[in-house]
Amino acid sequence: MAKTSITNNRERAFIQRYFAPLAAEYPGAYALQDDCAALTVEAGHQLITTVDAVAAGVHFFADDCPSDIAWKALAVNVSDLVAKGARPLAYLMSLALPGEPDQHWMQDFADGLSQAQSTFAMHLAGGDTDIRDGPLTITITAFGQLPTGTMIERSGSEPGDRLFVTGTIGDSFLGLQLRHSKDDAIGAKELSANDRQVLLQRYLRPAPRVELYQALNQMARASIDVSDGLIKDIASLATASGVGAEIDAPKVPISRSAAQMLRTGPYGLDDLLTAGGDYEVVAAVAGANADAFQAEADKAGIAVTDIGVVTLETGVKVKEASGALLRLDETGYDHFSNRG
Amino acid sequence: MAKTSITNNRERAFIQRYFAPLAAEYPGAYALQDDCAALTVEAGHQLITTVDAVAAGVHFFADDCPSDIAWKALAVNVSDLVAKGARPLAYLMSLALPGEPDQHWMQDFADGLSQAQSTFAMHLAGGDTDIRDGPLTITITAFGQLPTGTMIERSGSEPGDRLFVTGTIGDSFLGLQLRHSKDDAIGAKELSANDRQVLLQRYLRPAPRVELYQALNQMARASIDVSDGLIKDIASLATASGVGAEIDAPKVPISRSAAQMLRTGPYGLDDLLTAGGDYEVVAAVAGANADAFQAEADKAGIAVTDIGVVTLETGVKVKEASGALLRLDETGYDHFSNRG
DSSP states (O other), X not given: OOOBSSOHHHHHHHHHHHTHHHHTTOGGGGGGOSSOEEEOOOTTEEEEEEEEEEEBTTTBOTTSXXXXXXXXXXXXXXXXXXXXXXXXXXXXXXXXXXXXXXXXXXXXXXXXXXXXXXXXXXXXXEEEEEEOSSSOEEEEEEEEEEETTOOOOSXXXXXXXXXXXXXXXXXXXXXHHHHHSOHHHHTOTTOOHHHHHHHHHHHXXXXXXXXXXXXHHHHEEEEEEESSOHHHHHXXXXXXXXXXXXXXXXXXXXXXXXXXXXXXXXXXXXXXXHOOOOOEEEEEEOGGGHHHHHHHHHHHTOOEEEEEEEESSOEEEEEOTTSOEXXXXXXXXXXXXXXX | OOOBSSOHXXXXXXXXXXXXXHHTTOGGGGGGOSSOEEEOOOTTEEEEEEEEEEEBTXXXXXXXXXXXXXXXXXXXXXXXXXXXXXXXXXXXXXXXXXXXXXXXXXXXXXHHHHHHHHHHTOEEEEEEEEEOSSSOEEEEEEEEEEETTOOOOSSXXXXXXXXXXXXXXXXXXXXXXXXXXXXHHHTOXXXXXXXXXXXXXXXXXXXXXXXXXXXXHHHEEEEEEESXXXXXXXXXXXXXXXOEEEEEGGGSOOOHHHHXXXXXXXXXXXXXXXXXXXXXXXXXXXXXXXXXXXXXXXXXXXXXXXXXXXXXXXXXEEEOXXXXXXXXXXXXXXXXXXXX
């Protein structure tokens, strides 16, 4: 149907140049010279897998730095693995380019993937590359492993469980505003260069909490990564578990940089609680294990904060500093999104 | 960045309506209600995986029947698994829709997936769905399994090996011409309705040779699926193995329907040998095992034909009926294709 513009030999050279180095240490990748990869799973373990596509104009800006685009494409998938208590292993990448790629662009993209996979202790195992109409799209299938039957589902939380969240919430939302809005409009005129950089980086290079997978695997009753917005994702967890949740809003961890920007801008805590793209983890942990979970997280070097409790009554309530209870709908960024 | 047009609840309802039935019998799919799937691999086995995207205007026509589009999206991936000697197990699907889908379209698409996965003995295990600009794109990650260390690579063939091909070659190419050209131009005016239907179906619904995976796993030294064109794929196998090949052109199996169309049209055997989309398998089998392989294929109900031999001298030679030797370049349909 389509006439070829890049010959098979050039495709092969392209893959060998940019992507084969990312697969070099994974024997099952067969140096990206075969049609399939072979994944070895430890005895008594299952392979955990997820696929997510990121597309220009929807999940990132086409003129974002290629290394940041690559990083995010892998990170959003690793975030899912970690929230399920799995140790990341490897990934496949299906790359759709809108035209023949510029060499500098490709090298920077490959560098970003390389940085991400080193950070997450993963290897490229295979993939496919096409040039076709439409936005630049990176579809990554990520693989992790865990002892058979121990995947931490969304369901499983019980009334009385404590709700922990990793890291800080809302930085990515503010970083997104910094990325595409005028400083005047978002109260960023007086933001220090450092705060600006912190928030932008959190948007461009989300950092899934890989170090926490084991503590989650051992102690979380239910968990989910925060991709659609903290409240919305807690609601998804609660709904899947047939329970509700009560969140203590002032306890939700906010970075100093975010607090700085809230002080001078139009945004409030509610925006941060319902925005998406944090790629933190929310975990429900039995009350009796809360201290132990906190201790394990400390050991792993990941900040976790107890922000509320699982309730018998369904629905998510958010308790404000005044003591007022707000009942929020499931709102926030939605990945089943229309054209960007 | 993008404003949502379909709420999360509607996305959930959409997935539960059309796709959850395809995952119902696979426990590791968690009824498509979690972020990851869990794949269980038998002890002593590896998971074999591959990802391929098919896009409207490149790999199929946007107005093809949705059930055919779905079938093909899964079939092209299964073809890779089978050629590697793996038994198909499950798949993930990442679906990019150019707009909110019509209900009839979606139901027909889901029906096609259902037919394909039943035929290939697979289950849907997970995926993601987005609405975004660009052509309708279906990215499938397919999983199979085989005893650890037994993946049949492209490399591994040795001089003297017999080259077997499954089924018939070139039907899909002729079906593609029937799908998009005027009968006059392609010599199809006198083609019977039955021949027309046979060739069209071979283009629209390629049938990977699932029944042969075990014979390939046990007896092939090297194999590859025929997706880019018979000669090109044999060249890829030979190159990976550091050998050459000599093909006996008159032995290449052609269907009666294809022969009928060649008789009245502009196309010749060369077109069939270099066209793509057959999704048959080419396997190199040690001479001593050739009869046994043939017998196993018979038992599995898959036609295989001995079409040539692996040679010490590199390059692919094609021996014509006259006895003349043609040395062909690697030509044929190229999936690293420009905009359709």
